[in-house]
Amino acid sequence: MVIDSDVEFLGDLLPVAEQLLERHISTVKEWHPHTFVPWSRGRDFEEDYEWSPEEANLPPEVRSALFVNLLTEDNLPYYFRDIERMFGKDEAWGEWVRRWTAEEGRHATVIRDYLTVSRSIDPVELERGRMVQMCGGEVPEPTSAADGMCYVTLQELATRISHRNTGRAIEPYDRVGYDILRRVAADENHHFLFYRDLAQAGFERNPSEMMAALERQVTNFAMPGTGIPDFAAHSKLIANAGIYDFVNHYEGILEPVVLGFWDIANVGGLDAEGAQAQERLMAYITKTAKVAGRMKERRARRADALVDAS
Numbered sequence: 001m002v003i004d005s006d007v008e009f010l011g012d013l014l015p016v017a018e019q020l021l022e023r024h025i026s027t028v029k030e031w032h033p034h035t036f037v038p039w040s041r042g043r044d045f046e047e048d049y050e051w052s053p054e055e056a057n058l059p060p061e062v063r064s065a066l067f068v069n070l071l072t073e074d075n076l077p078y079y080f081r082d083i084e085r086m087f088g089k090d091e092a093w094g095e096w097v098r099r100w101t102a103e104e105g106r107h108a109t110v111i112r113d114y115l116t117v118s119r120s121i122d123p124v125e126l127e128r129g130r131m132v133q134m135c136g137g138e139v140p141e142p143t144s145a146a147d148g149m150c151y152v153t154l155q156e157l158a159t160r161i162s163h164r165n166t167g168r169a170i171e172p173y174d175r176v177g178y179d180i181l182r183r184v185a186a187d188e189n190h191h192f193l194f195y196r197d198l199a200q201a202g203f204e205r206n207p208s209e210m211m212a213a214l215e216r217q218v219t220n221f222a223m224p225g226t227g228i229p230d231f232a233a234h235s236k237l238i239a240n241a242g243i244y245d246f247v248n249h250y251e252g253i254l255e256p257v258v259l260g261f262w263d264i265a266n267v268g269g270l271d272a273e274g275a276q277a278q279e280r281l282m283a284y285i286t287k288t289a290k291v292a293g294r295m296k297e298r299r300a301r302r303a304d305a306l307v308d309a310s
């Protein structure tokens with residue numbers, strides 16, 4: 001059930017949702033997970049099988065990224081619950097939620113099949129991680145449709161960046177893994193575009209509420225996966241490898257979408273609360289830009305030092 005205070009907002013946005021759903025369906029191309037998986041590499045797992053990192057020879061940060069990315073995809077039932085609660089089951093909203101869920105389902109399928117046949121990560125650790133993650137069912141639970149639209153836009157784009165960069169990190173070791181993650185990232189991009197444009201229409205109709213929601217979601221944003229075992233340690237490895245860190249977050253999301261596409265600095269028609277949220281959000285983003293800039297400089301200096309040393 002959609003919450004009462006969202007009924008009018010979602011009613012206003014229904015024609016936009018219909019249009020974006022139509023655009024989505026006419027743009028995306030059908031694809032089949034089984035055609036991406038290198039089945040010929042697969043073999044039975046003996047009863048006393050014990051995984052070792054030499055099996056696929058991937059660096060630890062790449063294995064961490066695969067582990068976190070897949071377990072996040074596995075948590076789909078809880079994301080579905082949130083999004084259905086936010087949009088409801090009816091009309092274009094419900095149709096979108098079901099379509100989105102069906103598309104997302106392919107991601108865990110293709111990544112897990114790939115990891116199983118390529119033996120890239122420990123299958124026992126992966127399954128135990130899935131059990132912990134799913135028994136916890138921990139996902140952000142946005143409290144309004146405006147919050148939800150802002151969150152899912154940020155989240156779809158963040159997962160797109162993370163899958164894409166994970167693929168790039170695998171490429172030197174395994175081209176197949178690269179292709180799979182690129183394919184998944186392309187899906188996340190289509191989802192992102194749906195939500196980004198829906199939120200844009202939300203800003204046009206209800207700027208104050210959207211601005212307050214965006215401020216909450218940007219300042220509290222965390223990559224999905226907080227219920228995954230050893231999430232903090234995995235995140236650290238992933239960030240240090242540049243697969244997803246503060247710099248990606250600023251340059252890939254805040255700058256092009258929040259400042260650029262939504263152009264939040266110039267959103268007008270705000271009430272007092274909306275204007276305050278806008279001011280705080282701009283201050284937060286300015287601060288984030290500085291931190292990201294410093295991190296980037298440090299990274300460049302480290303890379304130069306490595307070149308000099310070699």
Ligand SMILES: [Fe+2]
Pocket residue numbers: 073104107159188
């Ligand atoms: Fe996904």
Ligand SMILES: [Fe+2]
Pocket residue numbers: 104156159187188191
């Ligand atoms: Fe997605």
